[in-house]
Amino acid sequence: MPIAHVVLLSRIAAAVAALALPFGAARAAEEPLTVAWRDKPPYHYMEAGKEKGFLLERARKAFNVANVPARFVREPVKRIWANFDNAVRNYCSIGWYRLPERERMAQFSVPFYVDPPQLVLAGPRTAKAVRAHESFASLLGDPAMSIAMIDGASYGAQVDAMVEAGRTHVLRRTVGPISLLTMVMAGRASFTLIDRHDWDWARTHEPTVRGAVPVQFPDMPPGQTRYIVCSKDVPQSVMARINHGIDVVTLEDRSDRPGSR
Structure with a gap:
């Protein structure tokens, strides 16, 4: 089994132990997070009035596994980052690169997805x-x-x-x-x-x-890692659950790849 796979399994096991609280009761008491996504097909987009996209579905699954209530909304790029800059509460967004100027406004999850070049x-x-x-x-x-x-x-x-x-x-x-x-x-x-x-x-x-x-050019940098980003008021306990959801989805994704078994 690849080392990265073992590390991910260990992280999931540790998260499960740390989060051994009654998820259902916690969810009932929580205000849903607003989770913004911008139009970027095929990652996340609208088609015939329906929300679609492989990364949007991945995010929904991660929040569901984490048992974190979420309301997904489509917003333009500038509005999303203006909301983070203005410290809008209970606010997250999916599929962003980690940059120093963004870290000043928001907190980042564990790696959510790695792009192709x-x-x-x-x-x-x-x-x-x-x-x-x-x-x-x-x-x-x-x-x-x-x-x-x-x-x-x-x-x-x-x-x-x-x-x-x-x-x-x-x-x-x-x-x-x-x-x-x-x-x-x-x-x-x-x-x-x-x-x-x-x-x-x-x-x-x-x-x-x-x-x-x-x-294609030989010096094109490799694909970048995307993250789920949340406002700084989102509690660390909630971020830990989101990270757990991401880890589970990532492990399932690796297990489904040809030759992974």
Whole structure:
């Protein structure tokens, strides 16, 4: 059995021992947490009036295992972080990278999910110029290029730092990944960044972005870890239960993978 698997089992066992209280009674006395999620298919999104997404379902399962009452709501990125900055009480959000500026506003769970690496996505008009670069660092050093990015969102500390240090013109918009892809396809930006889950979803669900060109660079940083984030007033006992729920869901996910048994 892999060491990481053993460590996770030990952590779950310790959490169960520490949380050996009447969960039902505790739940009845608790005010539900508001758990915000932003539109990011296929992680979490609306389709035909229904909430969908593999990470949203994972979060629901984790809160259910933790026996923590929760009310899930869709909110835009900037509102979510404004709520944390304004110390809104009993408030959580799912699927965020851990950054120093965010740690000042909120508390983070144990690791919730690890992304696949980002891809550079170019349009038909810019693919040749993007591919002319041998590395991501070289691409970001090209002042003739422009990158479309979501305003208020992080692409991971390493990617954020590379973009900040580069010479590429940065176009930040308060929109989702699909709208950024539309900008690239229309030639209003040279390229954007997208993770593999986003791209797999977009190319099968969004006809307007078909024909976009994915480009992989050898120096692209690895996928980032996502967390559940909660306001600082959420008690440590509740955070411990949320962490336990995440650990259980993570263990089940690993056990379901081919070759894990």
